[in-house]
Amino acid sequence: MDQLVNIVGTNIKELRKHKKMTQEDLAEKCGLQTSYLAGVERGDRNITLQTLEKITNGLEVTAKELFELKTPIKALSLETEQLIYLFTEQLREKPEVEIRLIIELANKIFETYSK
Structure with missing residues (x-):
């Protein structure tokens, strides 16, 4: 289920950007x-069918x-997988x-560098 939520979230973001809309606009x-x-x-929220229809x-x-x-x-390199693992372990604490x-901070950084 989490993977589906992430796919939908990513697709919403890509389609929104393709249409040159901000999150505020949409x-x-x-x-x-x-x-x-x-x-x-971000894939942090599940959405209802009504919200899906609005979007x-x-x-x-x-x-x-x-x-x-x-x-x-x-596919990620072994080094990248290790970095992600270490970061995840830090987050668990x-x-x-x-x-x-x-x-939220990471997303702001990603948005800044993806422009």
Whole structure:
């Protein structure tokens, strides 16, 4: 289930960016909170069918487009896998509030460098 939530979230984000929309633009168009939409895009939030319909209407796409796995899962080098493992282990020691903050900061960094 988590993988599906991540696929849908990633596809929403990619489609939104392709349409040159900000999270704020799409959230407003769908009648959602921006923070909620950000959580959906990160795969942190499960969405209802009603919300899925709002998002498909807002992006002007079909639900099928949100569920398609567009890129194969990328194989990572052993060194990269080790770095991810070490980072994950550090996160396990943190309270949920700090983990959410770290994820939020990381997403801001990713957004900055992906422009």
